[in-house]
Amino acid sequence: MRFGNIELKNGISLAPMAGVTDRAYREIMREFGCEYAVTEMISAKALEFGSNKTSELAEFSSFDRPVAIQLFGSDPAIMASAAARIEQTFRPDAIDINMGCPMKKIVSNGEGSALMRCPDTAGKIVKSVKASVKIPVTVKIRTGWDENDKNAVDFAKMLEDSGADLIAIHGRTRMQFYEGNVDLETIREVKKAVGIPIFGNGSVMSASDYKRMKDFTGCDGVMIARGSRGNPWIFREISDFCENKDYKPPEISEKLDTIHKHMSLMYGYKGSKGIIEARQQLAWYFKGFRGAASLRKKAVTVESFSDIERLIESIPIEEQIIC
Numbered sequence: 475m476r477f478g479n480i481e482l483k484n485g486i487s488l489a490p491m492a493g494v495t496d497r498a499y500r501e502i503m504r505e506f507g508c509e510y511a512v513t514e515m516i517s518a519k520a521l522e523f524g525s526n527k528t529s530e531l532a533e534f535s536s537f538d539r540p541v542a543i544q545l546f547g548s549d550p551a552i553m554a555s556a557a558a559r560i561e562q563t564f565r566p567d568a569i570d571i572n573m574g575c576p577m578k579k580i581v582s583n584g585e586g587s588a589l590m591r592c593p594d595t596a597g598k599i600v601k602s603v604k605a606s607v608k609i610p611v612t613v614k615i616r617t618g619w620d621e622n623d624k625n626a627v628d629f630a631k632m633l634e635d636s637g638a639d640l641i642a643i644h645g646r647t648r649m650q651f652y653e654g655n656v657d658l659e660t661i662r663e664v665k666k667a668v669g670i671p672i673f674g675n676g677s678v679m680s681a682s683d684y685k686r687m688k689d690f691t692g693c694d695g696v697m698i699a700r701g702s703r704g705n706p707w708i709f710r711e712i713s714d715f716c717e718n719k720d721y722k723p724p725e726i727s728e729k730l731d732t733i734h735k736h737m738s739l740m741y742g743y744k745g746s747k748g749i750i751e752a753r754q755q756l757a758w759y760f761k762g763f764r765g766a767a768s769l770r771k772k773a774v775t776v777e778s779f780s781d782i783e784r785l786i787e788s789i790p791i792e793e794q795i796i797c
């Protein structure tokens with residue numbers, strides 16, 4: 475698949491997750507075949523007010539490409555100016571606009587998925603961002619607000635007419651948040667309705683889910699969010715499937731090495747704040763380990779990088795059978 479200058483072999487991508495898919499996380503996913511990634515969402519308003527904490531979210535390494543930086547906001551002029559600043563400062567490969575976030579504090583400001591109820595404003599945002607940058611502008615949406623207002627098809631056509639280069643669609647409504655069945659039918663309808671590439675997204679947890687998403691919807695690429703937590707190997711599983719190779723799940727030693735590397739990256743980039751955030755990541759990695767409950771209990775109490783190293787070293791490799 476191709477959009478702008480970005481070419482992806484199989485379109486296997488990491489979806490944005492605020493508080494999860496930081497720089498360290500994305501770097502680990504890249505090692506296992508993630509072809510494209512989107513940063514955590516960044517507030518256009520906060521960027522415009524010059525928040526250092528906010529711009530840290532936009533940092534990425536040279537091998538973490540192609541990468542899109544995701545912005546959220548509801549004011550076309552602020553979004554355009556934030557996008558231009560991002561392009562000049564960080565040089566990402568694309569700007570992604572969040573029109574899917576269901577969180578109350580976002581939606582109540584008219585941002586995220588609230589924009590699906592305000593197509594005029596959404597169109598103005600795309601047009602003004604598009605006019606302010608040279609790189610592709612992509613948009614992440616949902617199927618609609620709720621069961622009675624599934625407007626993704628018309629909304630996607632409007633985004634395309636406004637200049638969007640790609641649409642990623644999460645097959646749930648705003649009211650579903652992250653639960654319930656993924657509506658592949660609407661993703662398929664969106665794909666049929668527009669000429670720009672589409673990423674299908676929602677509950678892809680394995681190569682067979684990837685195949686189902688692609689076969690059913692005809693989407694060009696697939697975005698994976700929760701299926702990658704504690705399981706960067708999902709990218710290897712799907713790449714191997716695409717290349718007709720046999721997939722070998724990771725041995726325990728590979729798992730432990732990867733966890734160690736991920737934790738060092740988090741600590742390296744974020745210092746002690748990274749340790750607090752690492753607790754949740756460790757808990758995801760330990761899923762399926764023998765003694766997972768006790769490992770998770772220990773994970774949520776780590777206070778330092780040496781605590782993390784001690785915890786990893788305490789896991790007896792020979793006794794581990796990973797389910």
Ligand SMILES: Cc1cc2nc3c(=O)[nH]c(=O)nc-3n(C[C@H](O)[C@H](O)[C@H](O)COP(=O)(O)O)c2cc1C
Nearest residue numbers: 489490491492514515614644676677678698699700
């Ligand atoms: C903790 C968490 C944070 C998320 N943050 C973002 C975000 O910043 N921007 C965005 O567009 N979507 C965000 N999402 C939505 C995901 O990108 C994705 O659309 C959704 O989780 C469905 O995909 P999945 O079933 O593979 O998890 C988030 C999801 C989760 C679970």
